[in-house]
Amino acid sequence: MFNDKRKSTRRPMRYTAWIAEPGKELLGCALADISATGARLNVEQPDTLPDEFVLFLSSRGSPRRKCKVAWRSKSQIGVEFNSP
Numbered sequence: 001m002f003n004d005k006r007k008s009t010r011r012p013m014r015y016t017a018w019i020a021e022p023g024k025e026l027l028g029c030a031l032a033d034i035s036a037t038g039a040r041l042n043v044e045q046p047d048t049l050p051d052e053f054v055l056f057l058s059s060r061g062s063p064r065r066k067c068k069v070a071w072r073s074k075s076q077i078g079v080e081f082n083s084p
Contacts, residue, residue, distance in 0.1 A: 008036040017041065018056040019049065020064075026056065038070065038080045046072040055079065 010033040018026040019041075027049075030042035043049065049069065057063045067079035 010035045010040075016059075018059070019043075020054040020056055020061075021050060031057070032076065036081075038078065039065075039067075041077050041079065042075060043077055044075075046075065046077045049077065052082075 012033050013031045015031055017029055017031045019029055020026055027043075032040040032042050034040075039055070041055075051069050053067055055065045055067050057065065066082040068082055069077050070080050071078040
């Protein structure tokens, strides 16, 4: 039996989100899954992203989440959502 120690249940997703960095254009990414406390994002260059950023979950810019990178791989990052 798989023992998932996450704080909240992840839901698989497959849609575009946008990473917002001050002074830069929005960077598109693919939301792989999401929970109440964080998300897994497919990104092209994980090592170039800052440790903290705002994630827009729609093209209108709302809803949005302040994120902190928890881990990085070759094509993905895991983020924790900061409390408002």
